[in-house]
Amino acid sequence: MFSAIGLKKTYHPKHGPAVHALKGVSIDFGETGMVFVLGKSGSGKSTLLHILGGLDYADEGELVLDGKSTKNFSFKDFDDFRNESVGFVFQEYNLLPTFNVRENLAVALELQGKAADAEKIASALRRVELEGMESRKPNELSGGQKQRVAIARALVKDPKIILADEPTGALDAATGNAILTLLKALSDRKLVIVVSHDREFAEKYGDRIIELADGEIVKDSAANVPEKDAKPNDGAGEQRP
Ligand code: ADP
Numbered sequence: 001m002f003s004a005i006g007l008k009k010t011y012h013p014k015h016g017p018a019v020h021a022l023k024g025v026s027i028d029f030g031e032t033g034m035v036f037v038l039g040k041s042g043s044g045k046s047t048l049l050h051i052l053g054g055l056d057y058a059d060e061g062e063l064v065l066d067g068k069s070t071k072n073f074s075f076k077d078f079d080d081f082r083n084e085s086v087g088f089v090f091q092e093y094n095l096l097p098t099f100n101v102r103e104n105l106a107v108a109l110e111l112q113g114k115a116a117d118a119e120k121i122a123s124a125l126r127r128v129e130l131e132g133m134e135s136r137k138p139n140e141l142s143g144g145q146k147q148r149v150a151i152a153r154a155l156v157k158d159p160k161i162i163l164a165d166e167p168t169g170a171l172d173a174a175t176g177n178a179i180l181t182l183l184k185a186l187s188d189r190k191l192v193i194v195v196s197h198d199r200e201f202a203e204k205y206g207d208r209i210i211e212l213a214d215g216e217i218v219k220d221s222a223a224n225v226p227e228k229d230a231k232p233n234d235g236a237g238e239q240r241p
């Protein structure tokens with residue numbers, strides 16, 4: 001179980017007024033499933049995702065993973081959380097350009113303090129259907145293939161949570177669909193959180209859609225479950241249109 005409680009984040013740019021990027025965001029995530037965080041540019045999606053993954057810190061609020069709160073985290077705990085619990089996938093892939101595919105995955109394992117196990121790497125690459133591409137450099141791959149490497153790099157760490165920031169933003173529609181199909185398959189066994197401005201993708205692939213506007217949650221499809229508060233019609237009330 002993974003939860004965010006009361007996350008607030010304000011940026012203080014050198015020029016201009018402070019930006020309240022997150023104004024108190026709380027979300028309970030399940031163990032698995034594909035959750036979309038949907039919102040316009042500037043709504044705070046990337047800020048939220050970075051905080052969920054320990055890449056940035058909230059000014060207020062906490063994360064709770066399996067009963068452990070980040071409130072009591074040391075820097076080492078945050079390092080471990082980033083390295084072991086979450087895998088990141090970015091719009092621009094963020095692969096190391098001078099390293100080949102195998103080496104990009106090896107680095108992720110080494111950052112975990114683990115050996116660059118050849119079988120683990122091969123298995124992650126099989127999972128994203130990239131076997132045989134181990135020796136290619138990122139510039140020898142298509143956008144879709146680069147994103148598959150990024151997903152394999154997240155997977156090789158075997159994290160509980162995969163966080164993806166606009167993972168299809170740089171891809172054509174067909175390739176984007178393929179990437180989301182892959183992430184959706186992974187969400188059987190992992191929590192996959194995808195940030196996107198694309199409502200169509202969110203509705204097609206999301207098990208749950210959380211909408212963010214101006215640093216606040218304005219809608220959560222998981223809140224649309226059977227209307228608990230719907231009162232039985234006693235005939236005396238006003239008729240609803
Ligand atoms: P999104 O990913 O939804 O486009 P972001 O989380 O990137 O939104 O940004 C939310 C708001 O915070 C925006 O108004 C953005 O301009 C601002 N912002 C993001 N990063 C910084 C920063 N490092 N310094 C100042 N403002 C920032």
Ligand code: MG
Nearest residue numbers: 045046047165
């Ligand atoms: Mg963003």
